Amino acid sequence: MDDLKKQILLLCQNDGGLADFNDQGEQTTKYADDLPQLLQKWKSLGAQATKFRSVFKISESTPS
Secondary structure, three states: OHHHHOOOOOEEEOEEEEEEOOOOOOEEEEEOOOHHHHHHHHHHOOOOEEEOOOOOOOOOOOOO
């Protein structure tokens, strides 16, 4: 069981969701308003990595 515990990596997502980017339906990822506090919280809980997503809508006119 101890070997299994060593293989688990706590990863947290820290973005603030999506926001409209323009009038063509594109969106961009927002930073979390409280990002420094979130990072400290996750670190104190044992997180060793973070994830920040990016969203791209692909069409004839996007990404712009």
